[in-house]
Structures are given as C-alpha cells and as structure tokens.
Amino acid sequence: MTSYVINNNKLTRMKEWHVPASIVSKRTVNPIRDVVYNMKVTPNPNKEYISLALGDPTYYGNFKIHENCIDAMITQLKSYNANGYVPAIGVESARIALAKKFSTKEAPLTPEDILLTSGASDALSLAINVLCNEGQNILLPRPGFSLYQTLSESKGIECRYYNLLPDRNWEIDLDHLSSLIDDKTACLLINNPSNPCGSNFTRQHLESILYLCENYKLPVICDEIYEDMVYGDSIFYPLANLTKTVPILKISGLAKRYLIPGWRVGWIFIYDHNNILNEVRSGLAALANLILGANSLVQRAIPDIITNTPQSFHDETNKSLEENAKLSANVLGKIPGLHIIVPQGAMYMMVGINVEEFKDIKNDIEFNEKLVQEESVLCLPGKIFHYPNYVRIVTTAPTAKLNEAYERIKEFCVRHHV
Amino acid sequence: MTSYVINNNKLTRMKEWHVPASIVSKRTVNPIRDVVYNMKVTPNPNKEYISLALGDPTYYGNFKIHENCIDAMITQLKSYNANGYVPAIGVESARIALAKKFSTKEAPLTPEDILLTSGASDALSLAINVLCNEGQNILLPRPGFSLYQTLSESKGIECRYYNLLPDRNWEIDLDHLSSLIDDKTACLLINNPSNPCGSNFTRQHLESILYLCENYKLPVICDEIYEDMVYGDSIFYPLANLTKTVPILKISGLAKRYLIPGWRVGWIFIYDHNNILNEVRSGLAALANLILGANSLVQRAIPDIITNTPQSFHDETNKSLEENAKLSANVLGKIPGLHIIVPQGAMYMMVGINVEEFKDIKNDIEFNEKLVQEESVLCLPGKIFHYPNYVRIVTTAPTAKLNEAYERIKEFCVRHHV
Ligand SMILES: Cc1ncc(COP(=O)(O)O)c(C=O)c1O
Ligand SMILES: Cc1ncc(COP(=O)(O)O)c(C=O)c1O
Numbered sequence: 001m002t003s004y005v006i007n008n009n010k011l012t013r014m015k016e017w018h019v020p021a022s023i024v025s026k027r028t029v030n031p032i033r034d035v036v037y038n039m040k041v042t043p044n045p046n047k048e049y050i051s052l053a054l055g056d057p058t059y060y061g062n063f064k065i066h067e068n069c070i071d072a073m074i075t076q077l078k079s080y081n082a083n084g085y086v087p088a089i090g091v092e093s094a095r096i097a098l099a100k101k102f103s104t105k106e107a108p109l110t111p112e113d114i115l116l117t118s119g120a121s122d123a124l125s126l127a128i129n130v131l132c133n134e135g136q137n138i139l140l141p142r143p144g145f146s147l148y149q150t151l152s153e154s155k156g157i158e159c160r161y162y163n164l165l166p167d168r169n170w171e172i173d174l175d176h177l178s179s180l181i182d183d184k185t186a187c188l189l190i191n192n193p194s195n196p197c198g199s200n201f202t203r204q205h206l207e208s209i210l211y212l213c214e215n216y217k218l219p220v221i222c223d224e225i226y227e228d229m230v231y232g233d234s235i236f237y238p239l240a241n242l243t244k245t246v247p248i249l250k251i252s253g254l255a256k257r258y259l260i261p262g263w264r265v266g267w268i269f270i271y272d273h274n275n276i277l278n279e280v281r282s283g284l285a286a287l288a289n290l291i292l293g294a295n296s297l298v299q300r301a302i303p304d305i306i307t308n309t310p311q312s313f314h315d316e317t318n319k320s321l322e323e324n325a326k327l328s329a330n331v332l333g334k335i336p337g338l339h340i341i342v343p344q345g346a347m348y349m350m351v352g353i354n355v356e357e358f359k360d361i362k363n364d365i366e367f368n369e370k371l372v373q374e375e376s377v378l379c380l381p382g383k384i385f386h387y388p389n390y391v392r393i394v395t396t397a398p399t400a401k402l403n404e405a406y407e408r409i410k411e412f413c414v415r416h417h418v
Numbered sequence: 419m420t421s422y423v424i425n426n427n428k429l430t431r432m433k434e435w436h437v438p439a440s441i442v443s444k445r446t447v448n449p450i451r452d453v454v455y456n457m458k459v460t461p462n463p464n465k466e467y468i469s470l471a472l473g474d475p476t477y478y479g480n481f482k483i484h485e486n487c488i489d490a491m492i493t494q495l496k497s498y499n500a501n502g503y504v505p506a507i508g509v510e511s512a513r514i515a516l517a518k519k520f521s522t523k524e525a526p527l528t529p530e531d532i533l534l535t536s537g538a539s540d541a542l543s544l545a546i547n548v549l550c551n552e553g554q555n556i557l558l559p560r561p562g563f564s565l566y567q568t569l570s571e572s573k574g575i576e577c578r579y580y581n582l583l584p585d586r587n588w589e590i591d592l593d594h595l596s597s598l599i600d601d602k603t604a605c606l607l608i609n610n611p612s613n614p615c616g617s618n619f620t621r622q623h624l625e626s627i628l629y630l631c632e633n634y635k636l637p638v639i640c641d642e643i644y645e646d647m648v649y650g651d652s653i654f655y656p657l658a659n660l661t662k663t664v665p666i667l668k669i670s671g672l673a674k675r676y677l678i679p680g681w682r683v684g685w686i687f688i689y690d691h692n693n694i695l696n697e698v699r700s701g702l703a704a705l706a707n708l709i710l711g712a713n714s715l716v717q718r719a720i721p722d723i724i725t726n727t728p729q730s731f732h733d734e735t736n737k738s739l740e741e742n743a744k745l746s747a748n749v750l751g752k753i754p755g756l757h758i759i760v761p762q763g764a765m766y767m768m769v770g771i772n773v774e775e776f777k778d779i780k781n782d783i784e785f786n787e788k789l790v791q792e793e794s795v796l797c798l799p800g801k802i803f804h805y806p807n808y809v810r811i812v813t814t815a816p817t818a819k820l821n822e823a824y825e826r827i828k829e830f831c832v833r834h835h836v
Contacts, residue, residue: 262714296680
C-alpha cells in the first residue's frame, strides 16, 4: 500500500502520502444520511416541497421559543459575566436549579447527581461511553432513534434491538428483550416518550421493565427528552420515580420542551439509591473533561429559563401537538393502504404501509422516494429506525401544511393502490 | 466478582448489582484535576487568594468581550430564526464567512473545507479521532497543553512527547522528534503560539517542521487557537501558508481572540492541496454527527462577529497581553531561584525553578503547594504539561493583581532560597 523504510521499527522515510481515516470514523454511520441524502430522486418541480422529516419543531416557525428564554439569554449577555469557562460537569447554579425542579420524594436529586452536556446527544454519548466497553452489547429499541446506533457502533459496541409492539401501543416485547441479554450486555436503553413512535409507556409497563432490569441487574439509560410532552389521557411517568433499586442514567435537556434544539443543552441525572454507580459517576466526570459541555450563556440562563417560563407555554405546545396528532391520525388512518398507531406524546407518528395493497411499491424506501418524486412530500422511511414498511411523520408542521401534505399522500396512495 | 447464571451464554438471573465504569472512562485522565484538585494544602487565610492558573482571559473582568459580539447574539435571539438544528458540520453562512476571512493565496479555503465544532476541544477530539487508531501513536509537544494527552489516551492512542527547547524559544527539537517516529505514528500535533510556553515559532522553524513532515509523510494537526495573539517583534505565520504538500488539519476558534471561551465555538480547517485527505474529510463529516457541534445562535452570529468586530479590539488585547508579559518577565526574571523565557504570544509564561537553589523545595509540585499555602497564589506546576521544575503563569490578571502576586512570589523565593 505504502512504501517506506523501517529500521528496527523506526521509520526513516516514506515515499508516498497515505493518510487513511480511522476505524472509528469508518464505523460511525448515520442511517439518515445514508438513506435520505443518498436519495436519487428529486421533488416534483410543480409542487411546493413539504418536509415532514426533520425532528425540529422550530422548522416552520409555528412552534416558537418563549420570550422569557430570549430575555434570560440577553440578561447573561449584558452581564459581561457569563463568557468564561464553566466547570466540565456544568455551572453550579444550573445544577442547583435543575435538582430543585426535578427532585421528587421517590427520586431525590442533588446538584452532584447532575451533569450538563452539549445537547442530549452528548449526554447519550457520555452515558453509553461510561457504561459500555468495546465488544459488549447494548439493548436498543426497534423502532428507535438512529443516534443510539450511530453512537454505539462508533464506540465498537454491538447493538441488539428489542422489539416494540405496534399493536400494544409500542410497548416493549419483554420476552424478546430478555432473550437478547447475555453476559456481555452492558445496559438497557429505553426512550419514553418515543421517537419515532410517539408512544408513552403506562406506569404498569414501566414497572414491568424495571422488574426485568432488577432480575438481570441491568442498569438503564433512560432517554426522556420528550418528558411531559404527552396528551389525551396519557400520563408521563419518569422512570426513576418507580424504582429504589435499579440504577438509572436519565437523559434529557431543553431542546424539545423549550423549542430550542439548536442551543445544545442536555443533561444526565444520575439516580442511584444504593451506590451502585460510584465508579460510573467518576467516569462521567472524567469523560466530561473531553469537550467541556454546553455554551456558558445558556448554562447560566438555565435557572431563569426553567423557573420563569410559564407553564402555559408548555400547555400550549402540548395542545398544538395534540391537535396535530389528532388531525394526522384522523386523516392518515383513513387512507387506503396505510395503517396508523395513534400517538400519545412527543411529535411523531409511525404510519404502516400495507405493501401487499400497492401495485408498484415494494417497501418503505420506495414509498418514500416515489412520494418525494411525485408529491414533493418528504417523510423518513422506517428503515432508518430499523423498522421497514413504516414511515415516520413529524407532526409539528402548521395545520395547512399538514393538510396539504396528507391530501397529496392520499392521492398518492389511491393512485398506487391495487 | 459477580454471581450470575449463564445458559449457553444467555444470562438468566444475576444476584448482585455490579456496574463498573468503562475502560475508556478509566483511561480518560485530566492531569489538571489530578494535580490541582487533589492538592491537599489550603490557601493562607490572611492573604487574598490570587489564581494565575486558569487559561481563561475573562476571569478577572479586565479582558472584556467586544459589544459587537453581544449585539450579534442579540440579533440572532430576536430573529426567532436561529433556534433550530443546524447541519452537523456547521451552518453554511458561518463557513462561508470563515472561508472568506481566512483564505489566502497560498492556502485557499472553501466552505467545504471547514467544520464547526463545540470549541477547539471538540475540534481536537475530532481531528485526533479521525487520524489515529487505537494502538497507534501521536506526537505531542513537551511541554504541552494537557488536553492532547487526555483526548489521545481516552481513545487508546499512545502519546509520544517531543521536546521543546527552552533555550531556543521553545522550538521543537527536531532530532528528538524524528527519533520518536515509527510505523505506528499517525500524525504530528503542533501548537503555535503555545500554551503553556507563550512562544511563537519563526517562519524558518515552521519550514523545518514541514520539511520533516514531508520526509516522513506525516499529516499535521496544527492547534493555532492563539493565532495572531503575538507581540513585540514576533510575527505569526499560519502553518498552512507555508506548504503545498503537507496535509494539515488546522484547529482554531473564537475562544481566545474574542475572549469568549465559554461560548464553545471552534473549527477545523482542512488544508489538502493534493487530495490526500479525501477519506479523512468524509470521516470528519461522519464523526460530526455524534454530538452536533456548537450552539446555533453563536454559529449564526459568526459572520457578524468575525466581520464587524473592529481590528482595534484585537490590537488592544495584544497590547495588554504584551504589557502583562513584559511586566511578568521583568519582575519574575529578577527573582532569585527562578529563570524565565520571555514570551512572544498567547497569554502564558513558563517560569523555571532552580530547585538546587532552594533549601526546602524539591520540585514544581512542592513549589506550587507551598506557594498556595504560604502566599495564597496559585500557578500550575509544570508536571501537568510533562515539564517538571517549571510553573506556568497565566499573564492575563489585572496589573495590580500581577504585581501583588509577583511580590509574594518574590518574598516566598527569598525566604526559601539557600
Ligand atoms: C429520542 C431523542 N433523544 C435525543 C435527541 C437529541 O437531542 P439533542 O438535540 O438535545 O441532542 C433527540 C433528537 O431528536 C431524540 O429524538
Ligand atoms: C492550546 C489550546 N488548544 C485548545 C484549547 C481549547 O479551546 P476551547 O476552549 O475552544 O475548547 C485551549 C484552551 O485553553 C488551548 O490552550
């Protein structure tokens, strides 16, 4: 490959440049990039392009940041006092405010149990990195958020996917989950409410999951970035409130509830009633030094943001999400060839494609590509979430856009139906 | 250690919780934490505490952000249009503005050559991660910034330290550097201007380094976070301007020149005239997906920040740095038992301790601890930079603080001198 001269292992001269990329970078895959960016079709030039693909509620401008968050940032900017380095685990005032807000009787939190990170993505990266070794395996939901795979495979950790059951509101198939566990299983990752399912687990189901973890002594990474973003009769239960024994790293952040995903603020809460995670706690503190977390202005604005943004803001967000979810379920549920699972939270909905009912669509990838090509509507194929023959729809677009997109999806399905 | 039941490799039940931290987290060390935070001494309660330890120019409030940067952020905040996700490699407008500002005839840059990151720390992490495999080695400066070690060891990369020569203004000992290279050497990391040395390489020295890289076909990670922060007769030469053949990943960011280290914005510039880094370029784009870079407000403010902050701001910063460096060199250079190397850039100075001239101080760690205990002055011991019997002084404190600190260091040295 290269030609160089080696004396006693010492390199004396190389003839040609050869700079390969690392193994780690090569095993860092992004399924979204692979599927969407490599899509060979172009949208129909006669129809306005509508994306229902991006998990970014700010995209269309209808879901807007509360002005309290803007004011909180301006206060920090004008203080001339929030531009310096902050501790690797995060500014203390923010950790104090978070501990105060999120502590419960069942699951108390101190500022020392909290680590601020550069988005929930960084929080997930740290949590996976501290719990799993290369060569071990991690249990991930199927369908599930693709970053779990990207992070795990990048670190050389084997992904094992446990099934979620569409017929049971996307509950975990616990028997299937159990069957995946072996002596190389480092932890279980659950995501509730779920991207891409829009589901929200019942208290009973969460207790069953915890029972299983207790049995196998499996620590849990619990991604609750959509916490409290539920509607209808659904109630959100933080996992940590339901156990005194299973150690939990809870992942969350400001991105979704405060409609500021670009600000990159996430956190890990360490729940560990019985000092099982002492080593993990130090490990997290060590790993936090590698890139030094989130922007200092936002970190210092956290107490103001989480204390002074009125509850009505969250209520209105949830109300809009509920209306959009209802609209989506009503319309899409009646389209021939599709079947839906009514969402209960977050901002997503999975739509099943009954491929046998279509004349010329053999799977979700083809559904997606033809929908772009003919109707200029972009969804994400289920393949990205390891769940073929579904597409994920983000339900945050303004009503008019949703209606227009669904109208086109309907015409599309009718046209291609057997 | 643990007791569990395994059938055909399947775990059926575990009796006890055992959640160890990962190997990666255990090999992630922070020498600053190890040395400073574990320091057992307490400051002298009768003397005001003065830290000259933190590489944060904003610490004392005398080095202040320019109001243009504040306004640029407020504009973004009020736009309601900068809160969403941005591309993993960074917003295009910022990459365009950076390419325009930093492109030179010798080393042209396009927006595609630029990756925005969460601080220069993240840029370094990505660059090291894309060029080096576990089991390979990386060449690092001694003395050098400790994050290089932290990042490399965390990723399982062996650190080999090449000597900098204090008697030659901290130039690289190129013979020593060559002697470290073998077939497992992935790249050379250089830092110019230097933390902790405050040195700035001559054009001639940079050309000698490039000659060596060309000979051994070694790609370079060039950390120029202190670019243009030089004074006196010193001129800063960007490494990339001096070669048409050696591929370079240049690391820099807003932290130091704009006095906003907490904002966490860095970047990688890819210099690659001959398409040697094609794989590395894709690898960097893949790795950028793991945590999604810097805060969106700051990213979108970059064009405004780098275009409209007046040059006079940087000139004034450099003038203050020069005055502080002169003051420091003048005073510390005359203290018995110490010797200095006059700095030419950045905001640091290395002070040598002639241990044989002290009756009861046997090394830099002891010097540092006794100085805290007796005089309430904190420096960083050279050990942190792999350079014993020196201490690093950050020269950004206000003049009065510097004078007071140096006065105490003088009394301290006189008292302990043989
Ligand atoms: C389930 C889930 N977890 C984590 C994240 C990442 O959050 P952040 O933007 O704070 O990194 C997302 C973003 O879409 C998500 O859907
Ligand atoms: C030489 C050097 N490189 C990189 C960094 C990190 O910069 P950032 O704060 O942008 O991560 C520092 C910070 O002190 C530094 O001294």
